[in-house]
Amino acid sequence: MEHGYIRKGVRLCITGSEVMNGFILDKNTQFFASELYALGFELKESRVLPDNEEQILRAWSELRETGDIIINSGGLGPTSDDLTVDLLCKWLNDTPAYDPYAEKRTRYFFEKRASRMDMQIQGSSHQISLETALRQARIPSTAKAIKNSVGLAPGIYFPEIPFIALPGFPDEIRGMWSEVLSLIKSLNVTRSATKIIPVWGVGESQLFSQLEKPTNFTLGVHALPWGCRLFLRAPSEDASVFEEFSASLEKNFPAQIMESPVANLVEFLTKNRLSISVAESCTGGLAAKQITDIPGVSAVFKGGVVTYANEAKSSLINVSQEVLLEHGAVSAQCARSMAEGVAHALDTDVAIAFTGIAGPTGGTPTKPVGTVYIGIYNRKRSETRTARFQFPLGRERFRNASVACGFLAAYQAIAMENQSYWPLKNFH
């Protein structure tokens, strides 16, 4: 099976003083890491370095000694901070030359003074000369260019090291990624079969009280906003070792395995021409924000209310004084009334309501910080169901868990025949 394959890993080098000085959060490492992991490659190291000649050259040499594939990200722009091309020439005794495709595009964009031209330079807009702009069309003369159709600077490939240089802009990296992958694959590197399974609404210890821990492959577990994501990695390229475990996972959690409950919910609503609204108290607009993160959602999402104060609950969505005084704003009755109220006010088929105590203060002995009541209104079934959950995880994680739980239960309530899946079965 591993005939002709080499056990090589990948090593990253991220250059950029703006990361090193803490100006920006480096998200490229995670992009590379998760992409390489999902495809079965092994990432062995990631280094972040400032735009400093001596440091970068030292790192490249150290990384080269390992024999692994080097991916460098950053330093391909037009400014004097952008060192990658010149340093590669120095390192490999090469000279820079224009890549014809990049040169043509740079001249074309420059003539049109496209806004993209300005945006090449991190921070804000600049006017630069054609001569400066053309700096980023250069690659070392003996390298292969990797086409960049988002930005202007081509990527650079030296198969014999092997070394790949990419820009630092996430959009440009994504645009070049499929070519990069085929280059890596052409190196005949061994890959491990890999599978990633998100299971919502269940913690690691609960999950393994229902399931045997696998012994024939490695399993990584990481928390979702509510639930856990499982990372299955086989010792070889043979994915059949996952079959038994995957099947029993699907049998145990048939309605909890999906990439994104909110995306599934919106997709189902769109297909079925159903409308939705949300009423939020403790989640403070997060549910509406997550729904409207999805482009084109105006076809199904009519709107929402963030009824933080009790008066807002009464005036906007008609929660009665009786409910507020007898049961309180954090109650099943209030969640029910909020869901029905917003569905009525906005005339929607579905509504989700959240009311609870995000903290850090406001808890009581019977309703401590982390308590949330969720209400789901479903016009088709003429019913509203509510449930109580405890997410004592701190303000931010409480809000993330609450909306994930609400979206998952709403998806089950609207899209599934069987109405007794967890967490929906908790709703009465």
Next chain:
Amino acid sequence: MEHGYIRKGVRLCITGSEVMNGFILDKNTQFFASELYALGFELKESRVLPDNEEQILRAWSELRETGDIIINSGGLGPTSDDLTVDLLCKWLNDTPAYDPYAEKRTRYFFEKRASRMDMQIQGSSHQISLETALRQARIPSTAKAIKNSVGLAPGIYFPEIPFIALPGFPDEIRGMWSEVLSLIKSLNVTRSATKIIPVWGVGESQLFSQLEKPTNFTLGVHALPWGCRLFLRAPSEDASVFEEFSASLEKNFPAQIMESPVANLVEFLTKNRLSISVAESCTGGLAAKQITDIPGVSAVFKGGVVTYANEAKSSLINVSQEVLLEHGAVSAQCARSMAEGVAHALDTDVAIAFTGIAGPTGGTPTKPVGTVYIGIYNRKRSETRTARFQFPLGRERFRNASVACGFLAAYQAIAMENQSYWPLKNFH
């Protein structure tokens, strides 16, 4: 001035297979980087490594050769993946020993089976034995312990290398950070005077059309959601080189320099017992979400509406058919009506409204994608002012820029005597 000081930098080593496999985004590098930068230290490198003995030992040795301060983060927990203590002992020919404070706390927490105990292990809750739990109370016998009052594993300090080992959990790092800083300062490392200035509502090129670029110190610029953050770094510890530039910055942008417009706005409202509400269309709940990110905000924030559909604008906050038909939902008239409508519905002193086109579709020649109208209602002045802005930056950045602009203008409108500062002066 630099008498007795050594030009040392800091080098980070972040260990953890969950970062290396892309399961989680490493935010610790940015924490360390921005903290060290703000205090004038120079971060020279950051390496992310898997929990792998050979790789970690090789990295430590390479980093030690540089003579810089090494900070290692991760690998201090109780599980078999947590290698730091044992590897340090191997590396330095030392033996592990219990740190008395950590041992006592571990036994105490273990007896109480505090939930914190379970949370020590990334991913989800586990039950572990006392023996396993005590693994994290160990440090190399010749090391100094750094007190961890958030978690249980102490930090580790070897002044002679110099080497500092910290846990990987952000909360624990933050809890130990002031002691870590005093350790670094005790090494008599040279620091550069540093100042960070956030200027909202102005891009880099606009900014430097009004101001001279400084020549006596280095200046980094990075984008805010709307505006830019300036990073001033002097060649020495003498901060007086910043004075002239800082003063002219404050003179040019007297109402735009602040850490966070929404925090300033909420603080002013709280002090003055004023209430606020928001009406959002294109921003989809983001403004409410950012307000409610602030704990305790229920004293001033009564609520908001996310009126995505036109019917929602009419039914919830009484935007008239006349406005919608004559001017459209994306218009100054609609922004005005939304701000007044939500202020009326929720009886608040202040209201901010957002209506625009986030994209990617929905633009027209006169109102292209990126157009937003913002309305600000101010009960005290009995006035509503509106303005139009263009933020053609893509869906996510459009929404972030819109709410930043709205909060800044609202803060100026409510808290400032002079009503002609940018961007408020754009509001009519």
